[in-house]
Amino acid sequence: MSAFLxxxxxxxxxxxxxxGDVVAVLAFFVITVVLxxxxxxxxxxxxxxxxxxxxxxxxxxxxxxxxDRLFAQDYEDGSLDLLMLSPLPLxxxxxxxALAHWLLTGLPLILLSPLMAAMLGLxxxxxxxxxxxxxxxxxxxxxxxxxGSALTLGARRGGALLALLILPLFVPVLxxxxxxxxxxxxxxxxxxxxxxxxxCLAAALPLAPIxxxxxxxxxxx
Amino acid sequence: xxxxxxxxxxxxxxxxxxxxxxxxxxxxxxxxxxxGGALVLTGPNGSGKSSLLRLVAGLVPAFAGTLDWTxxxxxxxxxxxxxxxxxxxxxxxxxxxxxxxxxxGAGEGAVDAAIAAVGLEGLDDLPGRYLSAGQRRxxxxxxxxxxxxxxxxxxxxxxxxxxxxxxxxxxxxxxHRAAGGLVMLATHVPLALxxxxxxxxxxxxxxxxx
Numbered sequence: 102m103s104a105f106l107x108x109x110x111x112x113x114x115x116x117x118x119x120x121g122d123v124v125a126v127l128a129f130f131v132i133t134v135v136l137x138x139x140x141x142x143x144x145x146x147x148x149x150x151x152x153x154x155x156x157x158x159x160x161x162x163x164x165x166x167x168x169d170r171l172f173a174q175d176y177e178d179g180s181l182d183l184l185m186l187s188p189l190p191l192x193x194x195x196x197x198x199a200l201a202h203w204l205l206t207g208l209p210l211i212l213l214s215p216l217m218a219a220m221l222g223l224x225x226x227x228x229x230x231x232x233x234x235x236x237x238x239x240x241x242x243x244x245x246x247x248x249g250s251a252l253t254l255g256a257r258r259g260g261a262l263l264a265l266l267i268l269p270l271f272v273p274v275l276x277x278x279x280x281x282x283x284x285x286x287x288x289x290x291x292x293x294x295x296x297x298x299x300x301c302l303a304a305a306l307p308l309a310p311i312x313x314x315x316x317x318x319x320x321x322x
Numbered sequence: 323x324x325x326x327x328x329x330x331x332x333x334x335x336x337x338x339x340x341x342x343x344x345x346x347x348x349x350x351x352x353x354x355x356x357x358g359g360a361l362v363l364t365g366p367n368g369s370g371k372s373s374l375l376r377l378v379a380g381l382v383p384a385f386a387g388t389l390d391w392t393x394x395x396x397x398x399x400x401x402x403x404x405x406x407x408x409x410x411x412x413x414x415x416x417x418x419x420x421x422x423x424x425x426x427g428a429g430e431g432a433v434d435a436a437i438a439a440v441g442l443e444g445l446d447d448l449p450g451r452y453l454s455a456g457q458r459r460x461x462x463x464x465x466x467x468x469x470x471x472x473x474x475x476x477x478x479x480x481x482x483x484x485x486x487x488x489x490x491x492x493x494x495x496x497x498h499r500a501a502g503g504l505v506m507l508a509t510h511v512p513l514a515l516x517x518x519x520x521x522x523x524x525x526x527x528x529x530x531x532x
Contacts, residue, residue, distance in 0.1 A: 107422030111411070118410040179404025182381055188396045188425040322382040 104189040105197050112201035122167055126206050127213065130163040134217045145222035152221035153231060153282030159217070160210045160235060161271050164242045167206055168267070169260040171198055171250040172317065185321060191314040199240075199247040199309070207239030223286075230285045230295075234278040237298040241274045244302075244309035251316035274301055328502040330357045331393030331472045333378070338387035339528070340373045346528035347373050349386070353521055355506065358499045360515050363508040365523030371508035372403065374523065375475045378506060391473070396425060399471035401479060405462040409451035413442055413461055416450060417468065426469035436467035441490060455482040463491065466498075474498060476507035488513070 116122055137155050138148055175181040184194045214235055215228045223231070249267035253259035281294035332355060339349040347370035355361050363371040376382050378389060379400040391398070407416060417433045426432075437446050440460040445453070453461065459482045466474055474495070480488050492514050495505055507513075 104422050104425060107419050111408075111415075111419045114415075115408060115410050177404075178408070179402050179406040180408070182376075182379075182400065182402055182404075183406055183420065183423060185381060186379060186398070186400055187423040189423060 104187060105193055108184070108189070108194055108197040109201050112198055113204065116201070116205050122170075123205050123209070126163050126166050127209055129166055130159050130210055130213065131217070133159040133162060134220065138221070149222040149224065152218055152223035153227070153286070154279045155221060156214055156217050156231060157235075157238075157275055157279045157282075160214070160239065161242060161268075161275055163210060164206055164239065164246060165264055165267065167202060168246040168250050169253070169263050171202055171247060172254055173250070173259065176254050176320070181317065181321065185317070191317060192310040195247055195251070195310040195313040195317070199243045199313075202246070203240050203243040207235070207243055210239060211235045223282075227282055227285050230291045231282050234281040234291070234295065234298060237295060237302055238274045238278040241298070241301045241305045242271060244305040245270050245274075247313045248309050248316065251313040251320070254317065254320035274298065277301070326501065328357075328470065328472045329393065329397075330502055331391070331397065331504065332356045332359075333392075333473060333504060333506075334390045335378075336388050336390075338374075338377065338389065339385045340370055340377055340382070341385035342370075342373055346385070348523055348526040349528045351387070351521075351523075351526045353519070355504050355519070357502040357504065360495070360499060360505040360507070360518035362513070362515065362518050362520050363506065363523060364520060369523040369527060371523055372477050375400070375477050375506060375508060376402070378473075379475050393472045396469075397472040398475065399466050399469070399473070400475045400477075401462055401466070402477050403481070405458040407450040407453065407458045407461055410449060412447050412449050413437065413453070414446040416461060417464060420465050421468045424465075424469045432468060436464040439467045439490075439494060440464045441487065456484055456487065459483055460487055463494075466494070472502070473504045473506070476505065476509075478508060478510070480509060480511045480513070 134155055141147060172181065175184065185191055187194070211232055214232050218228050218231055246267055249263045252266060253263045256262055277294045277297045281291040281298065284291045284294060334354045336352050338351040340347045353361060363374060365371055373382070377384055379398055411419065414433060414437070417436055421433065437443055440463050442457065442460055442464065445457065450458065463479060479491060483491065488511070495515060499505060
Protein backbone atom coordinates (compact mmCIF):
# COMPACT_ATOMS: atom_id res chain seq x y z
CA MET A 102 0.00 0.00 0.00
CA SER A 103 2.80 2.41 0.84
CA ALA A 104 4.44 1.68 -2.51
CA PHE A 105 1.10 2.43 -4.23
CA LEU A 106 0.76 5.75 -2.39
CA UNK A 107 4.42 6.61 -3.01
CA UNK A 108 3.95 6.12 -6.76
CA UNK A 109 0.67 8.08 -6.75
CA UNK A 110 2.18 11.00 -4.85
CA UNK A 111 5.30 10.92 -7.03
CA UNK A 112 3.21 11.23 -10.21
CA UNK A 113 1.08 14.02 -8.73
CA UNK A 114 4.18 15.89 -7.57
CA UNK A 115 5.91 15.51 -10.93
CA UNK A 116 2.86 16.80 -12.81
CA UNK A 117 2.20 19.71 -10.46
CA UNK A 118 5.85 20.79 -10.45
CA UNK A 119 6.09 20.83 -14.21
CA UNK A 120 2.65 22.48 -14.08
CA GLY A 121 2.27 23.03 -17.80
CA ASP A 122 0.59 19.71 -18.54
CA VAL A 123 -2.35 20.17 -16.18
CA VAL A 124 -2.96 23.74 -17.32
CA ALA A 125 -2.70 22.71 -20.98
CA VAL A 126 -5.38 20.04 -20.57
CA LEU A 127 -7.81 22.43 -18.87
CA ALA A 128 -7.13 25.23 -21.34
CA PHE A 129 -7.69 22.81 -24.23
CA PHE A 130 -11.02 21.74 -22.68
CA VAL A 131 -12.23 25.33 -22.24
CA ILE A 132 -11.08 26.48 -25.69
CA THR A 133 -12.68 23.50 -27.45
CA VAL A 134 -16.02 24.23 -25.77
CA VAL A 135 -15.73 27.95 -26.55
CA LEU A 136 -15.18 27.19 -30.25
CA UNK A 137 -18.68 25.72 -30.62
CA UNK A 138 -20.71 28.94 -30.11
CA UNK A 139 -18.31 30.59 -32.57
CA UNK A 140 -18.85 27.82 -35.08
CA UNK A 141 -22.60 27.16 -34.85
CA UNK A 142 -23.73 30.64 -33.82
CA UNK A 143 -24.90 32.13 -30.52
CA UNK A 144 -28.46 30.80 -30.63
CA UNK A 145 -29.07 29.55 -27.06
CA UNK A 146 -31.79 27.04 -27.95
CA UNK A 147 -29.47 25.23 -30.35
CA UNK A 148 -26.45 25.44 -28.02
CA UNK A 149 -28.46 24.16 -25.06
CA UNK A 150 -29.56 21.23 -27.19
CA UNK A 151 -25.99 20.17 -28.08
CA UNK A 152 -24.30 21.32 -24.84
CA UNK A 153 -24.04 17.89 -23.18
CA UNK A 154 -22.48 16.32 -26.25
CA UNK A 155 -20.06 19.21 -26.68
CA UNK A 156 -18.85 19.08 -23.07
CA UNK A 157 -18.48 15.30 -23.28
CA UNK A 158 -16.53 15.32 -26.55
CA UNK A 159 -14.29 18.12 -25.28
CA UNK A 160 -13.63 16.22 -22.04
CA UNK A 161 -12.81 13.10 -24.02
CA UNK A 162 -10.32 14.88 -26.27
CA UNK A 163 -8.75 16.73 -23.34
CA UNK A 164 -8.27 13.42 -21.52
CA UNK A 165 -6.45 12.08 -24.54
CA UNK A 166 -4.00 14.98 -24.49
CA UNK A 167 -2.03 13.85 -21.41
CA UNK A 168 -2.35 10.11 -22.05
CA ASP A 169 0.58 9.56 -24.41
CA ARG A 170 3.03 10.51 -21.67
CA LEU A 171 1.43 8.30 -18.99
CA PHE A 172 4.10 5.59 -19.30
CA ALA A 173 6.38 7.06 -21.98
CA GLN A 174 8.53 9.15 -19.62
CA ASP A 175 9.05 6.27 -17.20
CA TYR A 176 9.83 4.06 -20.18
CA GLU A 177 12.43 6.45 -21.58
CA ASP A 178 14.27 7.25 -18.35
CA GLY A 179 14.39 3.67 -17.03
CA SER A 180 11.92 4.16 -14.15
CA LEU A 181 9.62 1.56 -15.68
CA ASP A 182 12.32 -1.10 -15.13
CA LEU A 183 12.33 -0.23 -11.45
CA LEU A 184 8.52 -0.34 -11.31
CA MET A 185 8.60 -3.82 -12.85
CA LEU A 186 11.19 -5.03 -10.33
CA SER A 187 9.30 -3.56 -7.38
CA PRO A 188 7.32 -5.95 -5.16
CA LEU A 189 4.28 -3.80 -5.99
CA PRO A 190 2.37 -5.75 -8.69
CA LEU A 191 2.60 -4.01 -12.07
CA UNK A 192 -1.21 -4.00 -12.24
CA UNK A 193 -1.30 -1.94 -9.03
CA UNK A 194 1.33 0.41 -10.41
CA UNK A 195 -0.83 0.93 -13.52
CA UNK A 196 -3.82 1.64 -11.29
CA UNK A 197 -1.81 4.21 -9.31
CA UNK A 198 -0.73 5.96 -12.51
CA ALA A 199 -4.27 5.91 -13.96
CA LEU A 200 -5.59 7.33 -10.69
CA ALA A 201 -2.99 10.11 -10.80
CA HIS A 202 -4.02 10.84 -14.41
CA TRP A 203 -7.68 11.04 -13.38
CA LEU A 204 -6.97 13.31 -10.39
CA LEU A 205 -5.01 15.65 -12.68
CA THR A 206 -7.38 15.70 -15.67
CA GLY A 207 -10.77 14.05 -14.98
CA LEU A 208 -11.42 15.71 -11.65
CA PRO A 209 -10.62 19.29 -12.76
CA LEU A 210 -12.78 18.73 -15.88
CA ILE A 211 -15.72 17.74 -13.68
CA LEU A 212 -15.25 20.86 -11.56
CA LEU A 213 -15.17 23.02 -14.69
CA SER A 214 -18.17 21.33 -16.32
CA PRO A 215 -20.94 23.48 -14.69
CA LEU A 216 -19.16 26.58 -15.97
CA MET A 217 -19.03 25.19 -19.49
CA ALA A 218 -22.66 24.05 -19.23
CA ALA A 219 -23.74 27.54 -18.15
CA MET A 220 -21.81 29.11 -21.00
CA LEU A 221 -23.61 26.91 -23.53
CA GLY A 222 -26.99 27.69 -22.00
CA LEU A 223 -27.67 24.23 -20.56
CA UNK A 224 -30.53 24.34 -18.05
CA UNK A 225 -29.33 24.47 -14.43
CA UNK A 226 -31.37 21.41 -13.45
CA UNK A 227 -29.22 19.31 -15.79
CA UNK A 228 -25.81 20.37 -14.40
CA UNK A 229 -25.73 17.81 -11.56
CA UNK A 230 -26.38 14.89 -13.89
CA UNK A 231 -23.71 16.18 -16.30
CA UNK A 232 -21.19 16.26 -13.44
CA UNK A 233 -22.34 12.85 -12.23
CA UNK A 234 -22.02 11.29 -15.69
CA UNK A 235 -18.50 12.75 -15.96
CA UNK A 236 -17.69 11.45 -12.47
CA UNK A 237 -18.53 7.91 -13.60
CA UNK A 238 -17.21 8.29 -17.13
CA UNK A 239 -13.84 10.06 -16.83
CA UNK A 240 -12.26 7.32 -14.65
CA UNK A 241 -13.18 4.88 -17.47
CA UNK A 242 -11.39 7.16 -19.93
CA UNK A 243 -8.24 7.24 -17.77
CA UNK A 244 -8.28 3.44 -17.34
CA UNK A 245 -8.93 2.60 -21.01
CA UNK A 246 -6.39 5.26 -21.94
CA UNK A 247 -3.77 3.57 -19.77
CA UNK A 248 -4.15 0.42 -21.89
CA GLY A 249 -3.64 2.42 -25.08
CA SER A 250 -0.70 4.27 -23.61
CA ALA A 251 0.94 0.98 -22.63
CA LEU A 252 0.26 -0.56 -26.05
CA THR A 253 1.93 2.33 -27.89
CA LEU A 254 5.09 2.28 -25.71
CA GLY A 255 8.18 2.47 -27.84
CA ALA A 256 6.21 3.24 -31.01
CA ARG A 257 7.28 6.22 -33.05
CA ARG A 258 4.50 8.82 -33.37
CA GLY A 259 2.81 7.03 -30.49
CA GLY A 260 0.47 9.97 -29.89
CA ALA A 261 -1.37 9.68 -33.22
CA LEU A 262 -1.50 5.90 -32.93
CA LEU A 263 -2.87 6.22 -29.40
CA ALA A 264 -5.74 8.43 -30.57
CA LEU A 265 -6.66 5.98 -33.35
CA LEU A 266 -6.52 3.07 -30.94
CA ILE A 267 -8.35 4.60 -28.01
CA LEU A 268 -11.05 6.90 -29.43
CA PRO A 269 -13.23 4.00 -30.70
CA LEU A 270 -13.04 2.44 -27.24
CA PHE A 271 -14.22 5.72 -25.70
CA VAL A 272 -17.44 5.57 -27.76
CA PRO A 273 -19.63 3.61 -25.27
CA VAL A 274 -18.67 5.96 -22.46
CA LEU A 275 -19.50 8.98 -24.65
CA UNK A 276 -22.87 7.53 -25.69
CA UNK A 277 -24.07 6.69 -22.19
CA UNK A 278 -22.65 9.91 -20.72
CA UNK A 279 -24.32 12.19 -23.23
CA UNK A 280 -27.54 10.13 -23.14
CA UNK A 281 -27.82 10.51 -19.37
CA UNK A 282 -27.82 14.30 -19.72
CA UNK A 283 -30.17 14.15 -22.69
CA UNK A 284 -32.63 12.03 -20.71
CA UNK A 285 -32.86 14.51 -17.84
CA UNK A 286 -33.17 17.44 -20.27
CA UNK A 287 -36.22 15.78 -21.88
CA UNK A 288 -37.79 14.94 -18.53
CA UNK A 289 -36.86 11.24 -18.40
CA UNK A 290 -34.74 9.49 -15.80
CA UNK A 291 -30.97 9.24 -16.25
CA UNK A 292 -30.81 6.10 -14.10
CA UNK A 293 -30.33 3.43 -16.82
CA UNK A 294 -27.58 5.44 -18.54
CA UNK A 295 -25.78 6.11 -15.28
CA UNK A 296 -26.04 2.43 -14.37
CA UNK A 297 -24.50 1.48 -17.70
CA UNK A 298 -21.70 4.01 -17.13
CA UNK A 299 -21.16 2.49 -13.69
CA UNK A 300 -21.02 -0.90 -15.39
CA CYS A 301 -18.31 0.37 -17.75
CA LEU A 302 -16.32 1.60 -14.75
CA ALA A 303 -16.83 -1.67 -12.86
CA ALA A 304 -15.47 -3.58 -15.85
CA ALA A 305 -12.59 -1.22 -16.63
CA LEU A 306 -11.36 -1.01 -13.03
CA PRO A 307 -10.07 -4.61 -12.83
CA LEU A 308 -9.57 -5.36 -16.54
CA ALA A 309 -7.68 -2.26 -17.74
CA PRO A 310 -4.78 -2.58 -15.26
CA ILE A 311 -4.36 -6.27 -16.20
CA UNK A 312 -4.33 -5.46 -19.92
CA UNK A 313 -2.00 -2.47 -19.53
CA UNK A 314 0.44 -4.45 -17.35
CA UNK A 315 0.55 -7.21 -19.97
CA UNK A 316 1.25 -4.61 -22.68
CA UNK A 317 4.08 -3.08 -20.62
CA UNK A 318 5.70 -6.49 -20.07
CA UNK A 319 5.49 -7.07 -23.81
CA UNK A 320 7.08 -3.69 -24.56
CA UNK A 321 9.95 -4.34 -22.14
CA UNK A 322 10.96 -7.71 -23.53
CA UNK B 323 32.42 -0.93 9.96
CA UNK B 324 31.58 -4.52 8.95
CA UNK B 325 28.12 -4.94 7.50
CA UNK B 326 25.68 -7.53 8.85
CA UNK B 327 25.79 -10.73 6.82
CA UNK B 328 23.27 -11.22 4.06
CA UNK B 329 21.38 -14.50 3.84
CA UNK B 330 23.43 -16.87 1.74
CA UNK B 331 22.05 -17.06 -1.78
CA UNK B 332 23.41 -18.33 -5.05
CA UNK B 333 22.69 -17.93 -8.71
CA UNK B 334 23.07 -20.64 -11.33
CA UNK B 335 22.38 -20.42 -15.04
CA UNK B 336 22.19 -23.43 -17.32
CA UNK B 337 22.18 -23.28 -21.12
CA UNK B 338 20.69 -19.80 -21.24
CA UNK B 339 19.75 -18.34 -24.60
CA UNK B 340 18.42 -14.88 -25.30
CA UNK B 341 16.41 -13.74 -28.30
CA UNK B 342 16.24 -10.00 -29.09
CA UNK B 343 14.40 -8.65 -32.09
CA UNK B 344 14.31 -12.06 -33.80
CA UNK B 345 18.08 -12.50 -33.40
CA UNK B 346 19.71 -15.02 -31.07
CA UNK B 347 22.10 -12.87 -29.00
CA UNK B 348 23.78 -15.69 -27.12
CA UNK B 349 23.11 -19.38 -26.52
CA UNK B 350 24.38 -22.22 -24.37
CA UNK B 351 25.52 -19.87 -21.61
CA UNK B 352 26.05 -21.42 -18.17
CA UNK B 353 27.60 -19.98 -15.02
CA UNK B 354 27.40 -20.29 -11.27
CA UNK B 355 27.81 -17.58 -8.66
CA UNK B 356 27.96 -18.24 -4.91
CA UNK B 357 27.88 -15.93 -1.85
CA GLY B 358 30.58 -13.27 -2.09
CA GLY B 359 31.09 -13.98 -5.78
CA ALA B 360 31.54 -11.47 -8.55
CA LEU B 361 31.16 -12.01 -12.27
CA VAL B 362 32.42 -9.50 -14.81
CA LEU B 363 30.76 -9.65 -18.23
CA THR B 364 32.98 -8.74 -21.14
CA GLY B 365 32.42 -8.68 -24.85
CA PRO B 366 32.08 -6.27 -27.75
CA ASN B 367 29.04 -4.03 -28.18
CA GLY B 368 25.94 -6.03 -28.94
CA SER B 369 27.29 -9.27 -27.51
CA GLY B 370 24.42 -9.38 -25.00
CA LYS B 371 25.90 -8.05 -21.72
CA SER B 372 22.90 -5.82 -21.04
CA SER B 373 20.48 -8.48 -22.24
CA LEU B 374 21.97 -11.01 -19.83
CA LEU B 375 21.66 -8.58 -16.91
CA ARG B 376 18.04 -7.79 -17.83
CA LEU B 377 17.35 -11.49 -18.16
CA VAL B 378 18.78 -12.25 -14.70
CA ALA B 379 16.80 -9.32 -13.26
CA GLY B 380 13.64 -10.89 -14.63
CA LEU B 381 12.81 -8.01 -16.97
CA VAL B 382 12.92 -10.21 -20.07
CA PRO B 383 12.13 -13.92 -20.28
CA ALA B 384 14.84 -16.40 -21.29
CA PHE B 385 14.41 -17.91 -24.77
CA ALA B 386 15.87 -21.20 -23.53
CA GLY B 387 17.65 -22.56 -20.48
CA THR B 388 17.04 -22.14 -16.78
CA LEU B 389 18.01 -19.58 -14.21
CA ASP B 390 18.06 -20.61 -10.57
CA TRP B 391 18.16 -17.89 -7.92
CA THR B 392 17.98 -19.24 -4.36
CA UNK B 393 17.54 -15.84 -2.68
CA UNK B 394 14.30 -13.92 -2.16
CA UNK B 395 12.72 -12.71 -5.44
CA UNK B 396 12.86 -9.09 -4.29
CA UNK B 397 16.48 -9.33 -3.25
CA UNK B 398 17.88 -8.28 -6.63
CA UNK B 399 18.98 -4.71 -7.35
CA UNK B 400 19.27 -3.72 -11.01
CA UNK B 401 21.11 -0.68 -12.32
CA UNK B 402 20.52 -0.25 -16.02
CA UNK B 403 22.02 2.10 -18.59
CA UNK B 404 19.53 4.76 -17.59
CA UNK B 405 19.56 6.46 -14.22
CA UNK B 406 15.77 6.82 -13.78
CA UNK B 407 16.35 10.28 -12.29
CA UNK B 408 13.33 12.60 -12.57
CA UNK B 409 14.23 16.23 -13.33
CA UNK B 410 11.60 17.58 -10.91
CA UNK B 411 12.41 15.43 -7.85
CA UNK B 412 15.20 16.24 -5.42
CA UNK B 413 17.90 13.72 -4.55
CA UNK B 414 16.25 13.00 -1.21
CA UNK B 415 12.74 12.64 -2.68
CA UNK B 416 13.98 10.30 -5.40
CA UNK B 417 15.59 8.02 -2.81
CA UNK B 418 12.44 8.06 -0.65
CA UNK B 419 10.28 7.06 -3.65
CA UNK B 420 12.71 4.30 -4.65
CA UNK B 421 12.78 2.98 -1.08
CA UNK B 422 8.99 2.85 -0.96
CA UNK B 423 8.81 1.15 -4.38
CA UNK B 424 11.42 -1.40 -3.32
CA UNK B 425 9.17 -2.19 -0.37
CA UNK B 426 11.68 -1.13 2.26
CA GLY B 427 10.46 1.37 4.81
CA ALA B 428 13.68 3.35 4.76
CA GLY B 429 13.80 5.98 7.46
CA GLU B 430 15.63 9.27 7.03
CA GLY B 431 18.72 7.58 8.50
CA ALA B 432 18.84 5.06 5.66
CA VAL B 433 18.33 7.80 3.06
CA ASP B 434 21.15 9.85 4.65
CA ALA B 435 23.40 6.79 4.61
CA ALA B 436 22.63 6.16 0.93
CA ILE B 437 23.41 9.80 0.07
CA ALA B 438 26.68 9.61 2.02
CA ALA B 439 27.67 6.31 0.36
CA VAL B 440 27.89 8.01 -3.03
CA GLY B 441 29.22 11.34 -1.76
CA LEU B 442 26.18 13.46 -2.64
CA GLU B 443 26.03 15.19 0.78
CA GLY B 444 25.02 18.82 0.49
CA LEU B 445 23.20 18.17 -2.80
CA ASP B 446 20.26 16.34 -1.23
CA ASP B 447 17.77 19.17 -1.85
CA LEU B 448 18.84 19.74 -5.45
CA PRO B 449 16.30 18.71 -8.14
CA GLY B 450 17.47 16.07 -10.58
CA ARG B 451 17.58 18.51 -13.50
CA TYR B 452 20.56 20.35 -11.97
CA LEU B 453 22.67 17.22 -11.46
CA SER B 454 25.53 16.47 -13.84
CA ALA B 455 25.63 13.14 -15.68
CA GLY B 456 28.10 11.74 -13.14
CA GLN B 457 26.02 12.96 -10.21
CA ARG B 458 22.90 11.38 -11.69
CA ARG B 459 24.81 8.11 -12.00
CA UNK B 460 25.87 8.38 -8.37
CA UNK B 461 22.25 8.98 -7.33
CA UNK B 462 21.26 5.84 -9.25
CA UNK B 463 24.06 3.94 -7.47
CA UNK B 464 22.79 5.20 -4.09
CA UNK B 465 19.71 3.04 -4.69
CA UNK B 466 21.86 -0.05 -4.00
CA UNK B 467 22.17 1.04 -0.36
CA UNK B 468 18.40 0.91 0.16
CA UNK B 469 16.93 -2.44 1.02
CA UNK B 470 20.21 -4.36 1.01
CA UNK B 471 19.61 -6.60 -2.00
CA UNK B 472 21.76 -9.75 -2.07
CA UNK B 473 22.43 -9.63 -5.83
CA UNK B 474 23.61 -6.48 -7.57
CA UNK B 475 23.24 -6.34 -11.36
CA UNK B 476 25.24 -3.38 -12.64
CA UNK B 477 25.22 -2.32 -16.29
CA UNK B 478 28.22 -0.04 -16.93
CA UNK B 479 28.13 1.34 -13.37
CA UNK B 480 31.12 3.63 -13.97
CA UNK B 481 29.44 5.55 -16.80
CA UNK B 482 30.27 9.22 -16.22
CA UNK B 483 31.90 8.67 -12.83
CA UNK B 484 35.09 10.49 -11.75
CA UNK B 485 38.12 8.60 -10.37
CA UNK B 486 37.13 9.17 -6.72
CA UNK B 487 33.62 7.83 -7.35
CA UNK B 488 34.99 4.77 -9.15
CA UNK B 489 37.23 4.04 -6.13
CA UNK B 490 34.24 4.50 -3.82
CA UNK B 491 32.21 2.08 -5.96
CA UNK B 492 35.01 -0.51 -5.84
CA UNK B 493 35.08 -0.24 -2.04
CA UNK B 494 31.30 -0.59 -1.83
CA UNK B 495 31.33 -3.69 -4.03
CA UNK B 496 34.10 -5.19 -1.86
CA UNK B 497 32.07 -4.52 1.31
CA HIS B 498 28.94 -5.98 -0.29
CA ARG B 499 30.83 -9.15 -1.25
CA ALA B 500 32.46 -9.42 2.19
CA ALA B 501 28.95 -9.47 3.67
CA GLY B 502 28.04 -12.40 1.41
CA GLY B 503 26.51 -10.39 -1.45
CA LEU B 504 26.76 -11.25 -5.14
CA VAL B 505 27.64 -8.93 -8.01
CA MET B 506 27.26 -9.30 -11.76
CA LEU B 507 28.49 -6.38 -13.79
CA ALA B 508 29.19 -5.34 -17.33
CA THR B 509 31.99 -2.84 -17.70
CA HIS B 510 34.48 -1.56 -20.24
CA VAL B 511 36.53 0.13 -17.51
CA PRO B 512 38.81 -2.24 -15.56
CA LEU B 513 37.58 -2.35 -11.95
CA ALA B 514 39.60 -3.71 -9.03
CA LEU B 515 37.57 -6.76 -7.99
CA UNK B 516 39.49 -9.48 -6.12
CA UNK B 517 38.89 -12.98 -7.41
CA UNK B 518 36.11 -11.97 -9.78
CA UNK B 519 35.08 -14.48 -12.42
CA UNK B 520 34.99 -13.43 -16.05
CA UNK B 521 32.41 -14.30 -18.61
CA UNK B 522 33.33 -13.45 -22.19
CA UNK B 523 30.03 -13.24 -24.01
CA UNK B 524 31.54 -13.40 -27.48
CA UNK B 525 32.29 -17.09 -26.74
CA UNK B 526 28.56 -17.76 -26.58
CA UNK B 527 27.53 -15.88 -29.68
CA UNK B 528 25.01 -17.90 -31.63
CA UNK B 529 26.68 -19.19 -34.78
CA UNK B 530 23.85 -19.31 -37.25
CA UNK B 531 20.93 -16.91 -37.39
CA UNK B 532 17.55 -18.55 -36.80
